[in-house]
Amino acid sequence: MNKITILLPSSLLFFLGCQSQQEADKEHTKPNIIYILADDLGYGDLGCYGQQKIETPNIDALAVSGIRFTQHYTSSPVCAPARCMLLTGLHSGHAQIRGNDEWADRGDVWDFEAMAKNASLEGQRPLKAGTQTIGTLLKQAGYKTGIVGKWGLGGPLTEGIPNNQGFDFFYGYNCQRQAHTFFPVHLWKNTEKVPLNNKMIPPHTLLPKEADPFDPESYNDFWLTDYASELMQNELIQFIKNNKNEPFFMYYANPIPHVPLQAPKRWVDYYVKKFGDEEPYTGDKGYFPHRYPLAAYAAMVSYLDEQVGEIVALLKELGLYENTIIVFSSDNGPSFNGGTDSPWFDSAHPFKSEQGWGKANLTEGGIRIPMIAQWPGKIEPGTKTDLLSAQYDVLPTLCEIVGIEPEGKIDGISFLPTLTGEGNQNAHEFIYWEFPASGGQQALRMGKWKGIRKNIFQDDLQILLYNLEEDVQEQNDVSDQYPEIVQKIDSIFLQEHTPAELDRFKIKQFGD
Amino acid sequence: MVKKKYTIIVVLILVLNFFGNAQKPSGENWLDIDNVPDEDAICFALYTVNNNILKLTAQLYPLQKDVDRIVKLQIQKEGQWKTIAATLVSEESYGWPQEDEKQWTAHFRIEEWDSSQDYRYRVLAAGEKATYEGLVRKDPVEKEEIVVAGFTGNGNYDRRLKPDIIKNIKAQDPDLLFFSGDQSYDHEQHLQAWLLFGQQFGEIIKDRPTVCLPDDHDIGQGNVWGEAGIKANSNAGNDGGYYYSAQYVNSVQNAQTWHLPDGYDPTPVERGIGVYYTSLKIGKIDFAILEDRKFKTGPKGLIPPMGPRPDHITDPEYDYMTVDLPEGIILGDRQLRFLDEWGQEWQGINMKVALSQTIFANAAHRHGKYDYTLFADMDSNGWPQSARNRALESMRKFFGFHIAGDQHLATVIHHGINQYRDAGFSFCVPSIVNYYNRWWTPLKEPDGKPVPGSLDGLGDYYDGFHNKVTMYAYANPSEKRKNKWGGEWGERAAGYGLVRLNVKTRDIKMECWPRGVDVTTADAEQYEGWPITINQMDNYGREAIAYLPEIKVSGMENPVVQVIYEPTEEIVYTVRFQGSQFQPKVFKEGTYTVKIGEQPNNLKTFYGINAQEDEKIDKVLNIDF
Missing domain, CATH: 3.40.720.10 (Alkaline Phosphatase, subunit A)
Incomplete structure (x- = not known):
């Protein structure tokens, strides 16, 4: 082994061929x-x-x-x-x-x-x-x-x-x-x-x-x-x-x-x-x-x-x-x-x-x-x-x-x-997640910011905020310091969630 | 006052270093490689281009944990940098005794390389924070003179940079750099030593093709008789094989030789130790890159002890016949076959040169200290004699010139097998930093035809193994040579060699430059006895016994000629003749086949040609192309 x-x-190794002509031919071939x-x-x-x-x-x-x-x-x-x-x-x-x-x-x-x-x-x-x-x-x-x-x-x-x-x-x-x-x-x-x-x-x-x-x-x-x-x-x-x-x-x-x-x-x-x-x-x-x-x-x-x-x-x-x-x-x-x-x-x-x-x-x-x-x-x-x-x-x-x-x-x-x-x-502008399991979670990535709710099923709708540029391990919640970011995340959460058709995936805390 | 004190301490340290043991205890932190900023992560890069394949190795310093491992190679095209390849830096372990270090090399092999023009290249690493720039030169096919700079022995008692060499090489601008071995003397710290070597020589290496051959000290031994890779029992190595792990040997080769053209037959030897012997074309010169240590037989136990060490003979009464082992190996069958096959290939080639670690002679009388006389040293390739002769026989069949190092004593020797001067010339280049002195001090006057030159002791001699050697020049350590760059280097006969190969006249000019000289000045002096100019044809110096008819070629200049002795089908030689009219010499009477023309498809073959003693045969062979 x-x-x-x-x-x-x-x-x-990556080989650099004389590619121009070959490439031109391949333009017409679906990859x-x-x-x-x-x-x-x-x-x-x-x-x-x-x-x-x-x-x-x-x-x-x-x-x-x-x-x-x-x-x-x-x-x-x-x-x-x-x-x-x-x-x-x-x-x-x-x-x-x-x-x-x-x-x-x-x-x-x-x-x-x-x-x-x-x-x-x-x-x-x-x-x-x-x-x-x-x-x-x-x-x-x-x-x-x-x-x-x-x-x-x-x-x-x-x-x-x-x-x-x-x-x-x-x-x-x-x-x-x-x-x-x-x-x-x-x-x-x-x-x-x-x-x-x-x-x-x-x-x-x-x-x-x-x-x-x-x-x-x-x-x-x-x-x-x-x-x-x-x-x-x-x-x-x-x-x-x-x-x-x-x-x-x-x-x-x-x-x-x-x-x-x-x-x-x-x-x-x-x-x-x-x-x-x-x-x-x-x-x-x-x-x-x-x-x-x-x-x-x-x-x-x-x-x-x-x-x-x-x-x-x-x-x-x-x-x-x-x-x-x-x-x-x-x-x-x-x-x-x-x-x-x-x-x-x-x-x-x-x-x-x-x-x-x-x-x-x-x-x-x-x-x-x-x-x-x-x-x-x-x-x-x-x-x-x-x-x-x-x-x-x-x-x-x-x-x-x-x-x-x-x-x-x-x-x-x-x-x-x-x-x-x-x-x-x-x-x-952002990446959005909701996950109707593991306690009910919702998250947003927006620039360097990561907002997350971790215990939605326990009616905990608090958004934790992390600056991933400084805190990749999400250890230091800075939601207190950036209420306007938290506010924005909250409104995107509201806007991006639509109730699931299947009951199993509904989140009642969101009124589904 | 404070400043003065400091100077004294520095001087003291230098003096202590100079006299100290060259092989520092392992683990000593004389080069901090673990705290290099990301921006400086690339130490240097080595490359060759052969048959339109670029092979390049970038040597990195150890990267910090979260630094990106991808290394990219870019070339400049129309002013824009374009990425042509990427690779991951090797984090393979160096192997015992450096198993905690990693290789930190990045290798690139680019096919269909355009060798018709120069390209600027750069290597990017550490998330592109580090860049390292150099020049891949075009193949100098139209150049009349190909210049090779030859180096050996980078002793570690002086770890300073080598600004004198760098300046001179930049001025002399060789087409190829050849480091014959002992780039590292730090037996258990090759990674650090190699990085230091990169600091010292990267500035000239990055811009031209470079050949490095690892020798004994590189793989951590005082000497090495590789015996196809078996395990040696001590790092003296004289029972044959390699003492440190196969992985360490491979790591050293990975660093020093990966960038060489693909191996001719890279089948590993024992214990998976890699094999790299190959060839490299630079312009119209073809270089064989040989490993004259890896397959060689070790002396211990094979010959009766005749001195304090199995490899040193100090007994003046010793019988040289008793140490010759007819079955003893230097190059070995694989490399001899390679030389025989490669020696016949002359497409686009005017001259052939062999590069290896050391020369096929034991051309020194005093070793280490002036008072220590040795009759024979089996670390030299004067031993075993039969294997030495086989190698020289192979090399003269392509009129091969030989450049090597290792000896710490620069010499130019015309080798003899059965008679003086019947084989090729070798140039053993002086050491960069001369760790161990050797002297050529023959006790008697030479035999035979005198060799011109002001030095004493030139001419025909037997070396310690009774090999026939004709000394043309040597550069003994001498008190006389104290130069401005630092007396110790001059004293210890340090320097480098330069070979100018003229593909038109076929002249080979050897220069031998001491350390500290500025070659750009008018009064720059080489070592006494140099330069020496020979011709390609001198590399099969054997006297003719008979001649083939004169050959006149029309429709072609400088054809390739191969002479084959019909009774045995032995190839006498293959070479590209000069001009269109010549008379091939042979060494016995009989019938010959002659192939003339251009390889591979424009050759004419003539069978049953009789060789005659008289050079002035009337018969002329007219050949029209």
């Missing part, structure tokens, strides 16, 4: 777009964002040959709503899905045995039929559209499935709960339920009491046969190969490094060697136990990185590299459960990543995410931007790239001028 590090410099969304990967989890322990040479290579965003935000701090807003270009005051809703009125949706037999128990609350998504828009623009990975925006038998929401191809987890194991008993390929060669080990199974937690053999039930991540990568590769002659859009909703901690042994071994021995995780904080939880987390990130490297190599092999945009980002900040230790990795660096500050919170650690874009010949290598932007900007950006207009009002602003360094970049 050491070899990977040694090879790092040469793998990061392929691959948008990779990691799951619960923190702002500080990548080498190119300052990670010191986990190695991510391939993703770093994207950064060095492309652009890094340092002020990019998810639209929502958990899986389903983040994905909804990414795909629809609307912020959490306007979006359909504003939280993770397991849609429990269908029955016991946490019974994995039952779910395996009854697809109507799978999945999350669906996107409505006829929703405008990146998928529907790029299809209009002549793209072949695919999603591989974790969907989470509508159960298998609903109008919300990917094939009804603008995607020609789907392979992966329909359901976020199913993604609580990387060895599920089935995955979905379009509308077909594909059985896998794994025995049923329900997520959140603990290490048996009689088992020796220090014996790696005790964990055999948590590494089975068909590893979902590998299967998904294979399908993704096939999708690219199948569509190499026409423009394609691939939304790779990669389920890594979301827990459970399940990573290929070679990578775990690599990090055990690097970090040394450690305390086992026996499963008391959910998901699955692991003999080497720290090594496993790092292993998952490096495996994801390896997958990215494989995609880049494939594009080069197929001659598609020069005309493909690759975007890499994450759905929200780092996790706090399932045996992860985000503070040890400083996964949200320079922000706080402890429980209550990372995933599922509107604090910076929960919503500030890495975003890297690479587009040979269009994006200047090694660029870094502090443009204030959000995932709900991705839809208008992709629309501008392919030359179409979304219908209706979109909250996002295209950041294409920042990517290419050409044209005028329109700026957000």
Whole structure:
């Protein structure tokens, strides 16, 4: 494994060809777009964002040959709503899905045995039929559209499935709960339920009491046969190969490094060697136990990185590299459960990543995410931007790239001028969030200011104010000193919130 | 009064430093590298361009935790800076004994580089707070004279900047800088030493191609016989191999050689130690860049002890035959194959030069202190003799001239294998800061044909291993040479070499400049015995036994000629002849194949050509292109 590090410099090379003529020819060719969304990967989890322990040479290579965003935000701090807003270009005051809703009125949706037999128990609350998504828009623009990975925006038998929401191809987890194991008993390929060669080990199974937690053999039930991540990568590769002659859009909703901690042994071994021995995780904080939880987390990130490297190599092999945009980002900040230790990795660096500050919170650690874009010949290598932007900007950006207009009002602003360094970049006056969970939260980023409400459900509507230029960890509330800023934030909160259609996402304190 | 006291203390410190042990204890903080402001994060940058590939390494100081790790390379086009590449600075560990330090190098490899014109470049780091600017020169293909400056041995008892060298090099404006080894004497602190080297020489390195070869002190040993990378048991190294970690050796090579053209065959040796031998074209000169230490056999245990150290022979009665190991290695099969193949390639090339750490001779009699006489030193490439001869045989087949260093004693030697002067010339350049004195003080008069020059002891001699060497010049440490820049440098025979290679006349002019001299002044003097001018053809000095017919070429000037001895298919030599009329010499009678023309596609081959003893054969081979 050491070899990977040694090879790092040469793998990061960017070649400057005689591009003018080639470029001119490509003006007429629509670029392929691959948008990779990691799951619960923190702002500080990548080498190119300052990670010191986990190695991510391939993703770093994207950064060095492309652009890094340092002020990019998810639209929502958990899986389903983040994905909804990414795909629809609307912020959490306007979006359909504003939280993770397991849609429990269908029955016991946490019974994995039952779910395996009854697809109507799978999945999350669906996107409505006829929703405008990146998928529907790029299809209009002549793209072949695919999603591989974790969907989470509508159960298998609903109008919300990917094939009804603008995607020609789907392979992966329909359901976020199913993604609580990387060895599920089935995955979905379009509308077909594909059985896998794994025995049923329900997520959140603990290490048996009689088992020796220090014996790696005790964990055999948590590494089975068909590893979902590998299967998904294979399908993704096939999708690219199948569509190499026409423009394609691939939304790779990669389920890594979301827990459970399940990573290929070679990578775990690599990090055990690097970090040394450690305390086992026996499963008391959910998901699955692991003999080497720290090594496993790092292993998952490096495996994801390896997958990215494989995609880049494939594009080069197929001659598609020069005309493909690759975007890499994450759905929200780092996790706090399932045996992860985000503070040890400083996964949200320079922000706080402890429980209550990372995933599922509107604090910076929960919503500030890495975003890297690479587009040979269009994006200047090694660029870094502090443009204030959000995932709900991705839809208008992709629309501008392919030359179409979304219908209706979109909250996002295209950041294409920042990517290419050409044209005028329109700026957000603010980025808005509301989150009808974790005590009820609402936040606004406006210039250097961050306003946040943390306990709305307890009727606490106080707005805390932080100056992020001086206080990235949101420790020093200055709302007393800047009442006019707080006032302005309050009025924007009022203006941007619209009541959700789904009861689950309504906030009664706002009169919904 | 206070000021005076201060001066005395400074003088004292200098004196103490001068006499102190050169290898300072490790960990001593003689260079603060950890508190460099972001603005100064880039120490220096080295590059080469070969076959339209630019390779550039930027050496950074350690970056603070939250400073951006991306490093960018920009070039100036039509007055605008344009980013052409970016990379992440390497944070790989330096490896034991510097495992707590990181490499802090940023590497760029740009293909399809336009080498037909000069480009200003700049490196940006630390979130673009730091910039470092230099010049990538165009390939000087139209230049008649290619100038190489050669350096070696940057002893650490004087860590000052080298303003004398910088000024002179800027004035002499060489096309290539060659640092043959021992850029660092800080055995366990290469990172710091390399950064200091960058402070000292970055100003001339940044604007022209540079070749650096790590030698023994660079990788932390007094001597190194690499034996293809095995582990040495002590840092004296005489049992063969490398004492410090493979990672450390690779980190040193990463810093010093990454920017060299891609390796000819980079397959690592034992323990993953990297291999970099390669070639570099500058104008119409092709340089082989050799590693004459990495594969070499170590002496300990292989030969009977004949002195206080396994590598030093002090016994005057010793029999040189007993130390020759026929199977002993210097360059090794891989590099010999490389030289044989590369030596046949002459496309766009008029002359070939080999660069390596040290010369193929043991040309010194006194070592360290004047009173210490050594008969033979196995750290020199005079040993093992058979391997030395094999290397010289390979090099003369392309009329190769050899530039090297390491010896702390500048010499110009014409090497002999079976007879005096039957192989090529070498120029061993003087040390930048001479850590260890050596003297050429033969006890007897030379044999054979005299060599012109005012120095004593020039001419044909056996070296300590009974190798035939013909001394043309040497620069012994001497009390006579106290110069204005600082007596110690002159005394200890410090300086640098300059080689002027004329691609038209094929003359090779060697200059040897002492430290402290200002070459821009009219009275600037070189070391006694220099300059020396030879011709390319002198590098296969072997006397002809027979001749091929005279060849007259029309429709082509200066064709490439390859002579092959048919009975064994051995390539006698390959060279670009001058003019259109010449008579190839050979060294035995028989039939030969001659290939003439331009590689790769415009060659004519003539088989069964008889060589005859008489130079004045009537037969003429007329060849029309």
